[in-house]
Amino acid sequence: GAGVSQSPSNKVTEKGKDVELRCDPISGHTALYWYRQSLGQGLEFLIYFQGNSAPDKSGLPSDRFSAERTGGSVSTLTIQRTQQEDSAVYLCASSLGRGRNEQYFGPGTRLTVT
Amino acid sequence: DQQVKQNSPSLSVQEGRISILNCDYTNSMFDYFLWYKKYPAEGPTFLISISSIKDKNEDGRFTVFLNKSAKHLSLHIVPSQPGDSAVYFCAASGTSYGKLTFGQGTILTVHP
Numbered sequence: 400g401a402g403v404s405q406s407p408s409n410k411v412t413e414k415g416k417d418v419e420l421r422c423d424p425i426s427g428h429t430a431l432y433w434y435r436q437s438l439g440q441g442l443e444f445l446i447y448f449q450g451n452s453a454p455d456k457s458g459l460p461s462d463r464f465s466a467e468r469t470g471g472s473v474s475t476l477t478i479q480r481t482q483q484e485d486s487a488v489y490l491c492a493s494s495l496g497r498g499r500n501e502q503y504f505g506p507g508t509r510l511t512v513t
Numbered sequence: 514d515q516q517v518k519q520n521s522p523s524l525s526v527q528e529g530r531i532s533i534l535n536c537d538y539t540n541s542m543f544d545y546f547l548w549y550k551k552y553p554a555e556g557p558t559f560l561i562s563i564s565s566i567k568d569k570n571e572d573g574r575f576t577v578f579l580n581k582s583a584k585h586l587s588l589h590i591v592p593s594q595p596g597d598s599a600v601y602f603c604a605a606s607g608t609s610y611g612k613l614t615f616g617q618g619t620i621l622t623v624h625p
Contacts, residue, residue, distance in 0.1 A: 403556070430610060432612065432613075434613075434615075440617070441602065441615045441616060441617045441618060442557070442602065442604075442613075442615040443615075444612040444613065444614070447611060447612050449610065449611075455611065455612065457612075458612065490556050490557070492556075494610070496610060497610040498610065499610075500545050500547070500562070500606050500608075500610050500611070500613070501547065501559050501562055502547075502559065502613060503559060504549075504556030504557045504558070504559075505556050506554075506555055506556045507555075507556050
């Protein structure tokens with residue numbers, strides 16, 4: 400079956416520009432997560448959506464970062480006025496939701512800010 | 514403050530032998546633990562999980578052991594195969610849902 404998909408796979412942008420990263424979760428998964436992995440670092444939680452509940456935004460590093468999830472499915476992570484320290488691999492994951500926290504990851508979007 | 518720690522950056526094992534990957538955590542509120550495998554340029558792949566009400570969970574060649582009193586878990590791979598060579602992450606959450614806190618990863622190399 401189809402797994403989590405993300406687009407684009409790679410994105411190079413100039414400092415100060417805005418970028419949008421997209422995630423399509425596994426069909427039927429009610430929970431969706433964004434993480435990022437900077438060079439040489441572990442995975443860092445950014446934001447979590449569960450059904451129609453208010454998202455857990457506790458991991459967003461600054462107000463330049465935002466995310467939305469439309470129709471309980473596709474999600475978009477937006478980074479405004481990108482900085483070089485935003486360069487990382489951005490990973491999306493989905494899970495069945497409460498009671499089962501096995502999260503299944505997409506291939507990631509590699510963001511490079513020049 | 515790193516709440517999930519994998520103190521061994523790398524591990525090298527001979528094919529057919531056992532691989533043991535270790536993970537320690539500090540947050541006593543964690544009660545659900547997972548192991549992921551990651552190849553370069555791919556997202557992490559879920560391997561196996563364990564709830565805090567158990568001390569062992571087995572799936573084929575993979576077994577996870579949890580020692581709550583020591584706040585320690587380990588992943589055993591028996592027998593190890595060259596295709597197991599990857600970065601292994603342990604992760605934890607405070608409930609059966611919600612964000613995962615990851616360790617820094619251990620690079621496993623299985624030699625033929």
